[in-house]
Amino acid sequence: MQDVEVIEDASAAAAALDPIRARLLGELATPASAAELAGRVGIARQKVNYHLKALEARGLVTLAEERRHGGITERLLQASAASYVVSPTVVSASAADPDANADQQSAGYLVALAGRLVREVGALARRAGSSGKRLPTLTIDTQIGFRSAEDRAAFADELTATVLDLAAKYHHDDGRPHRLVLASHPLPEENR
Structure with missing residues (x-):
């Protein structure tokens, strides 16, 4: 079972979002x-079976084990992941294109x-998993409290300069390209 699976198929997303099937997952x-x-x-077991077959057909559940009880075979299924994220490409092929928005400071x-x-890392993780490899990633997640808009702007300027210096230091034209994304947003009230 994966930790997180990115769903890129519309029928799989619809199946995962169905309330009964989501509960079964x-x-x-x-x-x-x-x-x-x-x-x-x-x-009813027959109804559960119907929903499980739909989830299995879309790769959201997998066979974990088969048990024989007399002449009956009992199938034990397991979710393919602990949680799921739906890729924006499920909604639109042109979804998730930051180049379509010129305002890099907009929500x-x-x-x-x-x-x-989500789209890129999901595809890379799927490829790595199918070849038995681990996808190397780097994630930094922290919280910072700014006293003022000026402090936030000064932090952004210093962070930008530092990252650009590091990128220039370690970048090689013949190296394997990596994408670096740094983002900052206010925490929602419910997360404070």
């Missing part, structure tokens, strides 16, 4: 049979950048 953090799930979620630009990040 949540229940399948550990392998379970249709009968076990039916008891947990209070839905729209940041959201498009985040969408591109």
Whole structure:
């Protein structure tokens, strides 16, 4: 089971967003049979089976184990990931294009950048996983409290200069290209 899976297929996204199927995915953090799930979620086993087949057809659940009970084979399924993120390309082929927004300090630009990040890293992670490799990434996530807009602007200027200096120091034209994204946004009230 992956930690996070990026969904890039519209039918898989629709399946994952269906309330019953989303609940089944949540229940399948550990392998379970249709009968076990039916008891947990209070839905008939046949209906659970119907939804599981739809999820399995879209690659959102996988066979974890088969058990034989007399002449009956019980299939235990597990979610393919602990959580899912829907790629912006599911909505539109031109989604998540930060180049379409000239204002690099706008919320729209940041959201498009985040969408591109989901799309690119999701595709790279899928390729790495299918070849049995690990995708090397770097993530820095921190919080900072600015006393004033002037402090925020001074921090942005200093951070920009530092990053540009580091990029110039380590960049090689014949090296493997990497994308570096730094973003800052106010924390929503509920996250404070």
